[in-house]
Amino acid sequence: MSNADPAPLTGIRVVELGRFAAAPSCATVLADWGADVVKVEPPDGDPARGRGAHDGGANPRFQVHNRSRRSVALNLGESADREAMFRLLSEADVFVTNLRPVALRALGLDAPVVLAAHPRLVYGQITGYGPGSDERSYDHGAFWAYSGMAHMFSRDDGEPPQAAGGMGDRASGMSLAGAITAALFARERSGKGAHVSTSLLATGAWLLASDLSEVLAGGTPRTIDRAASANPTLNNYRCADGRWLWLQVMNPERDWPALLRALDAMWLDSDPRFAGGDSTRLKEHATALVETLDEIFRRSSLETWERRLREHDITFAPVRSLAELVCDDVAAAAGVFVDVIGADGTTSRSVDSPCTFHGAERRPATPAPRVGELGTGQPW
Structure with a gap:
């Protein structure tokens, strides 16, 4: 018998009426935290079911946002099905x-x-531009484009880069999950429910809060230019084998001697532009230092630099591909992935939501449900 505490949302019943990724991803987080989730979708299913399906019928993009719940199929345009929806909500x-x-x-x-x-x-709600707006948007729009994020990461010619699908949806879903749990805690004291909401736009702005705060204070937007980095020791560099690493020396004055030893470049300290790792001078001569560090890092492979930087306790991170990450021991140990257990006992891997409740039970993750597997009946 396990001595672990129950998952924090054990006994909490959630009804999810979502499309694509924002609300469904929020419900996945709540399910991972122990809630009993029922997805309400039209008889032909959430439109996300058919997007990204593999030849064998599996749809990992849908699975990651819709695992660990059951499905009720309702045509909410019909009065009888709307009544069924309200019966669901009466128990939720x-x-x-x-x-x-x-x-x-x-x-x-x-x-x-x-x-x-x-x-x-x-009542938890995610919108594109706030609950007072009926404007339709997806995360590439309100989160990525409208928030200023795409502009901030634009190339020199002004062309905005593409965003990975669902980033804003999942960030908004995670934010809403936090707001929902706070509202549930407040309900324990007041006995009253609440309306909590977030938007793709507000989430995008919050992720840019440091830079937006500078603009609000009258500053100019920061440009993303590695050759003119405000801190060249907090920058990315290409190694001899074409791989990249991200140097993360936040305090160059403190770590400058160790960094130079790791780079076998003590001669840099005799250059008055860089001597002592003075952050003001490094910023003033950023372009020159980036060019110098580029040349140094091109001399050895990523594996060599990983070893040398670790030997001298210099903070860095290798730039990993997704294909590398799914096989990475560090990612596995950090709880990035979860085994999803099917009804027949077979398992597949998926991406876990990013919070762990240590000492609490973790309900096994299960695959996304079939459309309307519960019919129109009451699940509770």
Whole structure:
């Protein structure tokens, strides 16, 4: 018998009415934390089911956002199915959705209506531009483009880079999961539910908060230019084998001697531009130092630099590919991945949500459900 505590959200019932990744990813986090999640989707399924499916029918992108829950198929355009939805909500603790506010109002599922009927419910909502906006958007839009993030990372010619799919959705989902758990805690004291929300835009802005704060204070936006880095010892460098590493010397005055020993470049300290690792002078002569460090790092392979930097306790990180990461022992030990156990006992690997409750039980992760596997019946 396990002596572990129950998972923190054990006994919490969640209804997820989501599309694509934002609300579903939030529900995955809540499920990983112990909640019992039911996904409500139309009879033909969440449209994300058909996106990214492999030849064998598996869809890992859908699985990672929709594991560890059951599915109820409802046509919410029909009054009988809307009544079934309200019966679900009457037994739930949490409702999570990323449908547009205009769609929720049309269905009678907007926050004022739902909370009037179910005052102990925590109503969690993700939108593109805030709950007062009916504007449609996805994470490439409100999170990546509108927030200023794409512009900040644009190339010299102004062309904005592409973003990895779902980054803003998952970041927003994680934020909402935190807000939902805070609202559940508040309910323990007040007895009342709450409406909590976040948006793709607000999440993108929060991730850029350091730079936005500079602009709000009258400063100029920071440019992403490795050749003119404000701290050349906090920068990326290519090694002799074409691999890259990210040097992370946050305090050059303190770590300058050790860095020069690791680089076998004590002669740099005799250059008045760089002597003592003075951060003001390093910033002033950043382009020259980046060029010098480029030349030094090109002399040896990544493996050699990893060994030398570790020997001298210099903080760095190798630039890993996704193919490398899935085989990486450090990532595995950090809990990046989770085994998903199918009904037949077979296992597959997926990406775990990023928080661990030490000393608490972890409910086994299970595959995403079949569409409407519970029919239209009550799951609880």
